[in-house]
Amino acid sequence: MRVRRYRVLHSTVYVYSDEVTSSYGRAYLTPRAFPGQRLLSHDIRVDPVPSDRSVGTDVYGNTTLYFHVTAEHRRLEVTGESMVEVTNPPEIPAPGPWEKACPDIENGPLAVEFTLDLNPPEITPAVAAYAAESFPPGRPLLEAVQELTARIHTDFTYESGSTTVSTRVADVFADRRGVCQDFARLGIACLRSLGLAARYVSGYLATDPPPGRERMVGADATHAWAAVWLPDGSADGHWVDFDPTNNQFADERYVTVAWGRDYADVPPVRGIIYTDAKESTIRVSVDVAPLEACTDA
Incomplete structure (x- = not known):
């Protein structure tokens, strides 16, 4: 059995051409915990700091973060940081037809x-x-x-x-x-x-x-x-x-965050903003770094 640990850093930055007065967001950035994957630690940082945020679970058991930023801003950054332990799946007995x-x-x-x-x-x-x-x-x-x-x-x-x-x-x-x-x-x-x-x-x-x-x-x-x-x-x-x-x-190289019937069920970050901005850009960066060498357990 192969076991690996990873530090996952997922950052999404939005930049707007004018002030955003209100931003509502929903993030699927929390890796799941299930047999074969352990979530050792996790945090999601939002800048500017939201005036309201809550964590919930959707119908498929995925963890979601809801946040509302009311401070005026032209830049919004959402960063998820996790430590995860993943084990290679066990061999599945050959199913029938x-x-x-x-x-x-x-x-x-x-x-x-x-x-x-x-x-x-x-x-x-x-x-x-x-x-x-x-x-x-x-x-x-x-x-x-x-x-x-x-x-x-x-x-x-x-x-x-x-x-x-x-x-x-x-x-x-x-x-x-x-x-x-x-x-x-x-x-x-x-x-x-x-x-x-x-x-x-x-x-x-x-x-x-x-x-x-x-x-x-x-x-x-x-x-x-x-x-x-x-x-x-x-x-x-x-x-x-x-x-x-x-x-x-x-x-064991795969880190699972969420699952559903389609992409629309589990986008990493989505939301609604109130602004007169005519232009915006988005930059996403992801790093999945091993914390230690692959080990056999």
Whole structure:
């Protein structure tokens, strides 16, 4: 079992051309705690200091910070700092045919929501046909997911700036290019077209890979991947994370912050401002630094 500890620093700076009189914000910057990931410490700093702030939990169990800045300002900085311990996932027993992993109200009631398409829909005939190539009848689920992950990695080009957070899956599929969140959303749409449950995962990748491993795309930035649901006899079932951008299942280099049905459920920072400013800029910086060498436990 491999265990790694990281210090994660995620800073978002907004600069406006005129005074902002009021700024409401919501941040998903607190890494989750679950088997395989421990949150050792965490803090979120907002400058200017908010007149009101509160921490809550959304419907998916993600921790969110709400804040309201009432002091006039032309610059707003939101910084999350965390220490996290991540363990590589245990080996999953090979599941049966993928058809047996489609949840229903009796088998996986909590996963059924993650089989549903979005509104507006993302599952097109072209996406469904693309997914079907990797999922012939009776094929083991993880074998099929692994092939789909590899195909997306091969068939689509990673190109920073080629899309925005509002780019549709159909457009990514047609252009054959995008970034990590696009490839995650494409993989999710493919799985949902088959009746499988898939969720969107937001987080980070370690910037310093363990010895003998290559540096991966998405380091020094927020990262996104997907997870597929497996039945295990419980109401919750089991989720396996896979990363089409880097063509692999997630390991101890992945730090999970939040998950939901889509990016729109868990953006790192979003909000509303009151201002006459005509222009604004945003700068995001991320650093995921190992606190110690990879250890075996």
